[in-house]
Amino acid sequence: MKVLGACPLDCPDACSWEVTVEDGVAVGLRGNKAHPVTRGALCVKVNRYLEQVGSPGRIRFPMRRVGAKGQGRFERISWDEALGEIAERLGGIVEEYGGEAVWPFHGTGSLGYIQGAEGFAGRRFFNVLGASRHDMTICSIAGTTGLKYTLGTSGGMDPEDFAQSRLILLWGTNPMSSGHHLWKFIQDSGAYTVAIDPVRTKTAERCDEHLAPLPGTDAALALGLLHVIVSLDAQDERYIADNTVGWDEFRTRIAEYPPERVAAITGLPVERIIALGERIATTRPTAIRASQGMQRHDGGGMALRVLACLPGVTGDWAIPGGGLHYSTSGHFRLRTDDLLRMDLLPHPVRTLSMTRMGEALLDTDDPPVKALFVIAANPVGSNPDQRRVIEGLKRDDLFTVVLEHFSTDTVDYADIVLPATMQPEHLDVLAGYGHLYLVWNEPAVEPPGECLSTTETFRRLAQRMGMTEPALYDSDEDLARQLLKDHDMERLRADGFLKVDKPPVPAGALQFVSERAAQDGHGPLPGYTPPGDPGDGLVLISAASHYFLNSTFGSNPELLRRAGESRVTLHPDDAAALGIADGAPILVANSRGSFEARAEVSDIVRPGVAATTKGRWAKHNSGATVNATIAERDSDYAGGAVFHDNRVHITPR
The missing domain is CATH 3.40.50.740 (Rossmann fold)
Structure with a gap:
């Protein structure tokens, strides 16, 4: 017997799955081939979900x-x-x-x-x-709030429309490890792909181009790209006149961020900024995928607010395959x-x-x-x-x-x-934040x-x-x-999934100048908020793991084996300056706490940045993880977290 269900985990894809049940026992799990996003495939983590369900380490009694x-x-x-x-x-x-x-x-x-x-x-x-x-x-609350200031909604484009894009900016997102189903639509598009990420991730390796800005400088980069677009007179004047508010004021703000200034802020070569700005100016439709990681710093909400303005300047919001996708939650x-x-x-x-x-x-x-x-x-x-x-x-x-x-x-x-x-043991209803489908989970076993x-x-x-x-x-x-x-509901239960209608985006006029933001004390104009950690040392970012999902699967023996021990990746220049060799045991510390790891020396990270992954359990990592070093401090909007606004000192141990 096959029972339709849905993955409940914190991932944009909210996969529809089939549980195979024999004699009351779940013996098989696979993605639902009929679901237009899942397409029969689950991720490397969830493929082992039934191991979790049947694990001898599971808590079974009060x-x-x-x-x-x-x-x-x-x-x-x-x-x-x-x-x-x-x-x-x-x-x-x-x-x-x-x-x-x-x-x-x-x-x-x-x-x-x-x-x-x-x-x-x-x-x-x-x-x-x-x-x-x-x-x-x-x-995701800081980014959600920033998007609402610009768009009137946190919902953006339908991710399935990426198949129609000609240029795709994967901004602070790594779908090959987190939410991999989007990659199928990107491949279908044949678009030129650009990864914007301080780390050359699995996704960046597969893109046509990779830019590695300093963490927390995304809003400045977006303003610099807009400067290039406007200097070429490539803004869509008709779209702006008919669909936006505050263009003259925002244009003045854009003028404050010429590529030379942005290069100094982001640590990117000025010619790379200009080249990407020119590409955006001349390519329709352009789509942006920005995920939650890029807004986990002091200026995270502002960064999403500025990013949502970019397709407003180019008119991409009006073109199928153009716009920005952060989360579809606002459309349900x-x-x-x-x-x-x-x-x-x-x-x-x-x-x-x-x-x-x-x-x-x-x-x-x-x-x-x-x-x-x-x-x-x-x-x-x-x-x-x-x-x-x-x-x-x-x-x-x-x-x-x-x-x-x-x-x-x-x-x-x-x-x-x-x-x-x-x-597989209870009834539930899910809604993906990376697609527009409601998904039903029917109990399959006791x-x-x-x-x-x-x-x-x-x-x-x-x-x-x-x-x-x-x-x-x-x-x-x-x-x-x-x-x-x-x-x-009956159709949803029978089919396992149901697509909802997407309201128009923006919801009303796009707000280059937001009175709502001003009323909330943030200023009416989008801009750039620098990172806020006052410490020195390297900037440590802790992105999603390829093998854990937040801390779920943190005790799965096979996924722990594949992930290996805790590692922090350093650029060769930083490692040399610190006297740290590849594979050496290290201590990562600041005034808040410390954790132990092993060094991985590689140019996949840019100088000045150290990178690790989240999701490990403290009891498996000498009693502390990367979160021991992260501040309990609010980002700019709505009290969001600042996981990637984190300075640390790294020493051999």
Whole structure:
């Protein structure tokens, strides 16, 4: 029997898949050939997903901590004991401190609308409790906000339209390792491809051209390219007159960034900037793919704001195969308000930032965080300032419940661990942020042991706490039906996927000058915000791994073997200056913390830049990872993270 499902992981592709089931056991997994983006192929990580599902290391029963926080020592308990203890502790905390002392911390381990982060699974329960709101600031929020200032929407072009492009700029993105299905449309186009990335990635190796700017200088580069376009009088005056606001002011801003100035900022040769600007000026349609990594610095939101202006100057927004693709999430019109039911909150509550977890846990504000629910997240492995996060989780007076599949770094600090179902074991609805398809996930097999879905966990907890609100007990199908009220749910369930209509982009006039940005205190004109780390040393960037997805698969034995030990890549000039040889053990450090790795000396990184990958678990890496060095600091817009705005010192060890 084959059952249609969908990959829940934090990837733009949200693949549709088929699970082969024999005698109640999932024995095969492959991409759905009928899905226009998946086209039958999964990635190197998800190809091993059934190994995760059936792993002997999987958590199958509720557990209670018996050792000190951080030791990872637990005893098995029953669900009745687990729910009873949670209900008692929560009741006491709410009575003494109020509901805002409870923080439901959602991660991107699942992007499902029913079981995962997109629908904030369990939010109805926490609303009735009066718990704090959780702000998902860690991934893409700065860029999303910047795009809305320019376009009125965070949704851009349909990624399938890349097949019609003649010039494609892959800006801070590496689809060969993260979201590889886009590459098929790029290949179909026959377009001239340019990778813009401080590292010569797997994708850059396959492109016609590679530019390696200094991290965090993307907005300056975009303004320099626009300067070249305008100096050639190649702007689309008709499109600008009919579809934009503020051109005269923005043109004055562009004039401030001649190629010579931009070369000094970005570290690129001036002739390369001019040549690419000339190519853009004369090639229609031009498409830009910019992903989340390029906006994880102090000027990240501004960078996306400027990038969205570029196809406005050239008129590419009006041409099929032209424009910019960052995330398609803004194009999905789903009834998330009906799903979340924020109206169940008894009163307004505070919002806690995902990116500032260490600060929030160590703060003595009234009320302090006294109870933490970690859902599909591994903040010890994924959050900035790893040392402070751990310090916060070690608090004796913090009651921590973790819903998980494996004994992650974060599980080691839990008081109660609850076994969670995995994707073939529960119902869910997904929406890709790299395409325009809703994807249905049908349960294929029964969960192992005593694993429960997130929704069922909170239904049972609500019952144990005596909550009477009927909405807390809606079934998964009820929740899906409420979410999909404006869509054909039965067709989606039968076919496995359903394409949604893309609204016009921009949504209204393109804002070269944004009054909304000015009202938010950011200034009306797009510009360039320099990197903000005041330290010296090398700039360390930590991009997605080819073998891990965030920290998911961080314990998979085969993927760990393929990834090898933790490495940091240095340019030969920097390695020579530091006295570091290829393969040498090194210590990477700054004022926030340090981690151990092995040096890889290669010219795939530009001078002044060191590169590693994210996703490793601290327990597999001498107790610390790259996130030990990253600041718990906000980017320019909406509290985004600054993972790539990070200066470090590297020494032999």
